[in-house]
Amino acid sequence: MYDDPMTPVVVTGIEELTTIRVPSGRLVVDAPWHDDQVWEYQRGLPTRPPRELAVRIPSGVYRVEIAWTAGPYEFMGEHVDGIECAATRLCISDDPVVGWEMGLSVEDDIARLQPGEEPRFFSDANVGCFADAGAWTTLSAPFRTFIDGVPAPRDSEQLADGCERVRDESQQADLVTFGAESGGVVWLGRTKTGDVAAIVVTSGMPDAKA
Template structure:
């Protein structure tokens, strides 16, 4: 039987177009704000790193939230991260970033306008036949309003993929950073400011990526309904060009 998505979650035509084009080098994703003659172009796909998810449970959220510092300093339990309701096979997966450029002038200075268009967790090579929004374990689809996009929020414009089973250990460097512990975070620096945290006791990882104000999580489904890709978008710039 072929997969049929829930209409309340299924990506519409514009979102589908964006998700398919964001990882196509040379594709135009729109035009620069206030300059319809300059396109926003996908300049390349970066294979950022790999991530271990031994539990099959995936967090897609900010690695910290500003309001958690208040809770942490008072010994209060931190709110749980946004764990996806969908489960993936335990394994090691590639993380890719789609970069775009849309140059513009600002106060007489040239700006290259390089941005992260989307971040992808590659689950399998199977073709994606449709996209749907990924709900969190605490989301209630019955309360989803027409046009509403469930998402995570980020005060620092940073998101992450992480194994949910090892979240407490994996997010610890960020909690300590928020608590004002001096010195650099105990993380591995990746390209373009992204970071990775490893928990060798559980063979699990956390990987951060750019996510302006947070992002919407999209599940790429195969014909059989399996999840082949998980993509985070922070915004879909401009109209199609």
């Protein structure tokens, strides 16, 4: 959106979107569905597993926050003050982050990464999610249900800015969606003791002082 490196873009605020339950300690950071999997899902065929992070987090309830940025851009010859979601953060603890690293999935092989390559997930509908991996099948099912090729109404909690939360009460687990243009890059923020304090989805690497 802000392609000119001279365009001033500022963080206008950080908003707590909701909380999420992750009882298994295993976290999916992916799109809640992929268009190329709908056909298989509707016919009961296996689909590829979601992008589960290799890192484990303590079982618990965590805040989901959104960082907003504002900056001018030109649209159809008019200057507009644009507001965008710059990053979505899962807060594991309030301890200071001293360094960031790529959030690899259980299937990523760091030895095969090319210089400058950023492992990421892709999204057909510009939507990403955090979800408990142990309850993924149930939590993602509402997003894979179509009637005559049209997404069926979902029994989900509508959050701010078009985000949703789906609950699985049998496992006390949640899935929370957020905006992710074409997908996103996942980063782990670690404390000085090496513990993960934050998991961030962004289009680039966040400031280590965030």
